[in-house]
Amino acid sequence: MAQARMAARQRGEEQTRARILGVAAEWFGAHGYAATSIRDIAREVGVTVGAIYVHFPSKDRLLVAVYEEGVRRIGEAVDAVPATVPPWERLEAAARAHLDALFDNAGFARVIVRVIPTDVPEAAKDLRRLRHGYEARFRRLVDALDVAPGFDRTLLRLQLIGALNATQAWYKQGGGGADTKSIASQFVAALRTGAASGKGRRG
C-alpha cells in the first residue's frame, strides 16, 4: 500500500517532468532556443515557472535534457534498421527513419537540427558530444558502402544528412508533395547512381 502510493506519486512526478520535456522540445524545435521562454513552456504545461526549476536547474540544462532525449529517440529509430540489409538499402532505410523521427509530432529530433551548439555556450560541449554520438551511426553506415574512388566518404555523409535535415525548412506533412519514404528513396538513389540521364552522365 505504501509502496503503491509511492509509485503513484513518483508516476505523477515523472509525468510533470516528462510533460515539461515534451513541451520544451516542441518550442525549442519550432521557435529556437532564444525565442522560447521558460514562461512559454510553463504556460503550455499548465504549471508555474517555479515548477520548471523543481525539475531542471536552468534553461540550458533543460535544453540539454531535451537534446539527450532527442538523440535517444532518433538513434533508436535508425538502429531499428536490420543489419542484414545490404549497405545502400540500409542507408536508405536509415535516412527514412531519420526523416520520420524529424517529423513525428513530438519534435524532439527537430531540436537537434535547429539548435546549433554554439548558440548556447553554457551547453555547447554537451550538445556537441550528443550530436557526435548520433552522427557516428551514419558514419558507420557510409563506411560500409562501396564508394567509387575520388569520393570522400565524410563529404558524402554530410551531403546526405544536410539534405535530410534541410527538409525541415520546406516539408509539409500530409500535403500533396512527396512523403518521407519517397524523399529518402530519391535522395539515396541520387547519391548512389546519379540523377543524370544517359546524355548528361559524362561531362
Place this chain on the structure above:
Amino acid sequence: MAQARMAARQRGEEQTRARILGVAAEWFGAHGYAATSIRDIAREVGVTVGAIYVHFPSKDRLLVAVYEEGVRRIGEAVDAVPATVPPWERLEAAARAHLDALFDNAGFARVIVRVIPTDVPEAAKDLRRLRHGYEARFRRLVDALDVAPGFDRTLLRLQLIGALNATQAWYKQGGGGADTKSIASQFVAALRTGAASGKGRRG
C-alpha cells in the same frame, strides 16, 4: 561646393547605414534573430540605439533589409556563372558560388540560411518572397539538366540546396578539410553520376 558637401554628407549617412546593415548581418547570421539585440548591433557599430532607429523603423525591418542585401549578393554571385557552360557544369559553378557567398566574411548570405521566415511573423511574408526569388535561379538551373526518368527535379534541387546550406554547420574556413570548390564539385558529381562503385551501382 554645396553639391560636394551634400555628397560628402550623404556618403557619411550611407556609411553609417551600411555599417549597421553589415553588423546586423554578422549577428543575425551568427547568433540568429532572437538572440541578437538592437543594443548588440549598436555597440559594435559604435553608435547609440537611437541611431539604429534613424535608419530602420524596427528590428524586423532591419532584418528584411539585411535579407534583401543578402539575396542580392548571393544572387549576383550565382548569376555571374556564364550561360555558355553546359547544364551540369553550370550547376556545379553555381553551387560553388553559393558556397563562397555563404562563407565570405560579410555574412549576409548566412542570414538567409539561418533565419527561417516563420521565426519573425511580422516579416515572414517579405522573407518568403525574397527567398523564393533566389531559389528560382536554381530551379532554372535544374530544369536545364538531363535528368533520368523517375527523378523529381524539385527534390533534386532541394537536396542540393539543403546540403549546400547545411555546410554552414560544420565547414571551417582555412582548416585542413575540403575547400568550397571541392565540396561543390563532389556534391554535384554525386548527384550527377552517383558515388557508388561498380559493385554498389545496382541493388
Place this chain on the structure above:
DNA sequence: GGTATAAGTGAACGTTCGTTCACTGCACTC
C-alpha cells in the same frame, strides 16, 4: 546670419526575461 533638415545622443518607457525564495499542500515515516 537666421532658419530648416536630418543624423545622432542619452535617458527613459513599459514589458519580458531567467532565476530565486518563502511558502503551501500532501504523502509518507515513526
Place this chain on the structure above:
DNA sequence: GAGTGCAGTGAACGAACGTTCACTTATACC
C-alpha cells in the same frame, strides 16, 4: 499525530529587451 520531504505556488528580483522622444549638433539653403 508530530515530523520529514518534496512537488508545486506566487510573488518578487535585477537585468535586458524593443521602442520612443526631447534634445544637441552640423550642414545646406535663403
